[in-house]
Amino acid sequence: MSQEAHSVTGIDSRKLLMWIFLASDCLFFGALISTYLIFKDNIPNPPYPTDRIVNGEFFHGLLNIPLTSVSTFVLLMSSVAMVLAVYGAQNNNLKMMKGWLLSTIVLGIAFLLFQVYEFRHFLHEGLGLSTNQFGASFYLMTGFHGVHVGIGVIILISLLFGSFRRNSLGSDTGFHIETAGLYWHFVDIVWIVIFTLVYLMPY
Amino acid sequence: MTAVLPLTVKENSNSGIWSWLTTVDHKKIGTLYGISGVIFFILAGAEALLIRTQLAAPNGTIISANVYNQLFTMHALMMIFLGVMPMGAAFFNWLVPLMIGARDVAFPRLNALSFWTFLSGGLLLTSSWLFGEAPDVGWFAYAPLTEKAYTIGKAMDFYAAGLILLGVASTIASLNFVVTIINMRAPGMTWFRMPVFVWMIFVVAWLLILSLPVLTIGLVQIYFDRNFATNFFNPTGGGDPLLWQHLFWIFGHPEVYVLILPSMGIVSEVLPTFAKKPIFGYSAIVFAGLSIAVLGFAVWSHHMFTTGLGPVPSIVFSASTMAIGVPTGVKIFNWLATLWGGSIRFTTANLFSIGFIALFTIGGISGVMHASPPIDTQQQDTYFIVAHIHYVLFGGAVFGIFSGFYYWWPKFFGRFLDEKLGKINFWLFFIGMNLTFFPMHFLGVQGMPRRIYRYDTDLGWDMWNQVASIGSYMLAVGMIVFLYAVWKAYKTEPNAPDNPWDAPTLEWATSSPPPEHDFDVIPVVHDRDPLWYNRDNNIVQEQVTDEHIHMPPPSYYPLLLSIGLLVGGIGLLTTLIISFVGVLLVFYAIWGWVLEPTS
Numbered sequence: 001m002s003q004e005a006h007s008v009t010g011i012d013s014r015k016l017l018m019w020i021f022l023a024s025d026c027l028f029f030g031a032l033i034s035t036y037l038i039f040k041d042n043i044p045n046p047p048y049p050t051d052r053i054v055n056g057e058f059f060h061g062l063l064n065i066p067l068t069s070v071s072t073f074v075l076l077m078s079s080v081a082m083v084l085a086v087y088g089a090q091n092n093n094l095k096m097m098k099g100w101l102l103s104t105i106v107l108g109i110a111f112l113l114f115q116v117y118e119f120r121h122f123l124h125e126g127l128g129l130s131t132n133q134f135g136a137s138f139y140l141m142t143g144f145h146g147v148h149v150g151i152g153v154i155i156l157i158s159l160l161f162g163s164f165r166r167n168s169l170g171s172d173t174g175f176h177i178e179t180a181g182l183y184w185h186f187v188d189i190v191w192i193v194i195f196t197l198v199y200l201m202p203y
Numbered sequence: 204m205t206a207v208l209p210l211t212v213k214e215n216s217n218s219g220i221w222s223w224l225t226t227v228d229h230k231k232i233g234t235l236y237g238i239s240g241v242i243f244f245i246l247a248g249a250e251a252l253l254i255r256t257q258l259a260a261p262n263g264t265i266i267s268a269n270v271y272n273q274l275f276t277m278h279a280l281m282m283i284f285l286g287v288m289p290m291g292a293a294f295f296n297w298l299v300p301l302m303i304g305a306r307d308v309a310f311p312r313l314n315a316l317s318f319w320t321f322l323s324g325g326l327l328l329t330s331s332w333l334f335g336e337a338p339d340v341g342w343f344a345y346a347p348l349t350e351k352a353y354t355i356g357k358a359m360d361f362y363a364a365g366l367i368l369l370g371v372a373s374t375i376a377s378l379n380f381v382v383t384i385i386n387m388r389a390p391g392m393t394w395f396r397m398p399v400f401v402w403m404i405f406v407v408a409w410l411l412i413l414s415l416p417v418l419t420i421g422l423v424q425i426y427f428d429r430n431f432a433t434n435f436f437n438p439t440g441g442g443d444p445l446l447w448q449h450l451f452w453i454f455g456h457p458e459v460y461v462l463i464l465p466s467m468g469i470v471s472e473v474l475p476t477f478a479k480k481p482i483f484g485y486s487a488i489v490f491a492g493l494s495i496a497v498l499g500f501a502v503w504s505h506h507m508f509t510t511g512l513g514p515v516p517s518i519v520f521s522a523s524t525m526a527i528g529v530p531t532g533v534k535i536f537n538w539l540a541t542l543w544g545g546s547i548r549f550t551t552a553n554l555f556s557i558g559f560i561a562l563f564t565i566g567g568i569s570g571v572m573h574a575s576p577p578i579d580t581q582q583q584d585t586y587f588i589v590a591h592i593h594y595v596l597f598g599g600a601v602f603g604i605f606s607g608f609y610y611w612w613p614k615f616f617g618r619f620l621d622e623k624l625g626k627i628n629f630w631l632f633f634i635g636m637n638l639t640f641f642p643m644h645f646l647g648v649q650g651m652p653r654r655i656y657r658y659d660t661d662l663g664w665d666m667w668n669q670v671a672s673i674g675s676y677m678l679a680v681g682m683i684v685f686l687y688a689v690w691k692a693y694k695t696e697p698n699a700p701d702n703p704w705d706a707p708t709l710e711w712a713t714s715s716p717p718p719e720h721d722f723d724v725i726p727v728v729h730d731r732d733p734l735w736y737n738r739d740n741n742i743v744q745e746q747v748t749d750e751h752i753h754m755p756p757p758s759y760y761p762l763l764l765s766i767g768l769l770v771g772g773i774g775l776l777t778t779l780i781i782s783f784v785g786v787l788l789v790f791y792a793i794w795g796w797v798l799e800p801t802s
């Protein structure tokens with residue numbers, strides 16, 4: 001858009017828009033994570049996130065740290081791939097860009113599959129959305145994050161397809177990849193926060 | 204596909220309904236916001252008149268308790284989200300690009316999207332009346348009243364879905380205007396040369412960007428509680444009703460500044476023009492605005508003093524609330540000092556601005572009173588609070604908006620609003636407003652609770668209630684006078700000069716009304732009051748005749764996307780399959796949007 005190119009600060013308006021949107025997104029996750037943390041010590045009935053003994057009875061915690069560490073690692077690696085894709089785009093290396101974009105997408109989808117597995121496992125263990133506050137706030141928070149990853153995957157796939165239509169890199173393609181990269185890294189960082197606060201933080 | 208507009212092409216070549224549905228022009232979008240805002244304002248006002256008629260005498264019989272609950276809830280929701288906010292949006296859509304010397308906003312299509320999404324949300328929320336399912340638990344919708352066990356029908360789903368849509372609309376608009384203000388300023392328009400109005404909008408946009416997500420999550424949780432049997436806020440299931448209060452007020456207090464800051468911006472433009480001197484203490488006003496934004500996020504629990512927060516939080520929130528009175532007071536003194544020693548012209552616009560200062564100050568003072576927890580414990584849920592909110596919202600926000608109407612009408616439409624009618628309008632509003640709301644202080648202190656649908660004779664509340672109702676009819680008459688002035692202006696030939704008030708800001712540098720591309724030549728700014736600087740230094744804007752200006756072409760994708768969101772919202776109220784259709788529509792619209800050529 002002709003108007004979008006104009007910029008007092010030298011930062012492209014579209015990138016600025018992404019940055020500010022991410023600031024807003026922080027508060028979405030902030031509210032969701034707070035809800036989880038507020039409830040985690042006051043869950044009225046099992047299943048619980050971590051091992052606990054209630055009235056002399058032992059309950060197994062549901063959260064599986066080793067498994068989630070793996071999926072977290074997968075998502076982190078997708079960020080590395082994203083960095084390389086942006087690097088390729090900026091250096092006019094179309095092949096490199098496409099290859100790493102594809103890797104990012106595959107890793108993103110792998111992360112989502114881990115999440116699907118985790119949700120199904122929890123359901124199987126008797127944790128539904130309405131079972132207790134752990135279920136409600138956990139599914140809402142991680143589900144919302146999963147939707148973010150999903151949207152990211154869709155954006156990256158569209159960019160990948162878009163890049164097949166040309167044989168050289170327009171300046172705009174590189175720009176779009178970079179902006180999508182911002183989003184992707186943000187979603188990763190949010191996951192690190194969730195992983196730390198929800199999975200790793202001891203009681 | 205870019206329309207190449209030679210300077211001779213005027214905008215009358217693109218009128219007609221389709222041009223409004225597909226417009227991406229910030230001025231037309233501003234007008235759309237204005238028209239819808241005024242209509243919703245009138246509807247919300249009608250609800251208030253019903254309330255006042257019921258309460259005019261003891262033991263009112265015209266309205267049942269149920270309908271009464273719906274009336275006060277919808278009155279507040281419509282006034283806040285569908286009346287005052289959109290009227291504010293009308294001004295910032297119109298003015299921000301003009302004031303910073305830009306041809307449009309950073310993202311014209313996103314701008315259209317925010318309007319249509321706002322309208323979708325507004326229609327969804329108000330349509331609840333048609334089904335007899337209007338929300339009825341107060342605009343802040345305290346849990347557990349919002350839970351399925353207490354509100355069986357769809358009312359609270361209307362509330363959640365409607366406000367989520369409205370939140371999406373406001374967020375998009377705010378993102379757009381933050382980027383516009385950062386990136387689209389004309390050469391020489393540095394941060395500290397920006398008009399105060401633009402600064403206030405910058406602050407408002409940030410407040411919305413950072414507070415709406417919190418409300419949205421709360422609304423999603425209400426929706427889940429009601430439809431998927433979760434227990435976020437339901438105490439019998441281990442949920443926490445106070446969590447909702449926190450989420451709501453973390454949004455809710457910044458929201459009250461969202462309502463007032465545009466009007467503070469308007470007043471800061473009107474007063475200097477009619478006092479013929481620059482705003483007093485420009486930097487102080489700007490920094491006061493910024494500190495209000497920061498402090499505004501640190502005071503929300505003053506709405507929750509009576510929930511038993513404990514002494515420490517109460518003291519902290521009481522102190523921060525009193526502290527926010529300081530920047531507010533700074534502004535009031537700045538406005539007074541702007542008037543001081545000026546050669547004041549008492550135009551209608553200026554009267555409304557001066558009225559603003561007086562009335563807003565009263566509301567600010569009562570605000571600081573209930574910043575004190577022991578005092579608030581007496582005042583909470585009484586008419587004293589109702590008096591406070593209306594002094595700041597009617598005397599403040601609405602007076603500012605009307606000041607803006609009378610001030611910028613000639614710029615927007617090339618026609619003046621009649622000054623004689625304007626003064627009648629002003630005095631009816633000023634007297635009516637004080638008659639309606641001042642007695643509510645007395646009623647509150649006498650212990651009359653808010654949100655009761657009738658009261659007994661022997662409580663000593665009769666007289667002031669009657670006075671308040673009479674005042675409210677005066678307000679209605681004032682509104683009719685305003686509409687008549689609008690109609691009269693509409694019937695006259697455009698005759699407004701470019702800068703009829705001899706005002707200092709850039710929007711007055713272009714024609715009245717401005718051409719589609721706003722400025723034939725992008726102005727160069729040398730001073731905080733650019734037009735006065737040019738006037739005093741005999742600088743004449745150079746005239747260029749054959750420039751080709753690229754304006755973005757119209758697009759129907761924003762409208763389509765909003766319809767998708769609306770269908771999604773309707774799905775939330777009926778069956779999720781419909782939501783799915785809405786999502787598909789959204790995807791289709793985004794697809795078309797992205798591929799649509801814009802240059």
Ligand code: HEM
Pocket residue numbers: 343459460462463505506524525527528531566567568569570571573574579582583584588591592595596599600
């Ligand atoms: C000097 C600045 C202000 C202070 C210290 C202040 C303080 C307060 C306090 C402590 C309350 C809670 C009272 C209670 O519920 O018991 C309150 C309520 C309220 N204030 Fe203010 N206020 C200020 C300015 C404003 C402004 C500028 C607006 C809007 C334009 C506003 C709108 C409201 C509304 C709508 C409520 C009532 C919410 C409800 O319960 O429905 N206030 N204010």
Ligand SMILES: [Cu+2]
Pocket residue numbers: 455456459502503505506
């Ligand atoms: Cu407040």
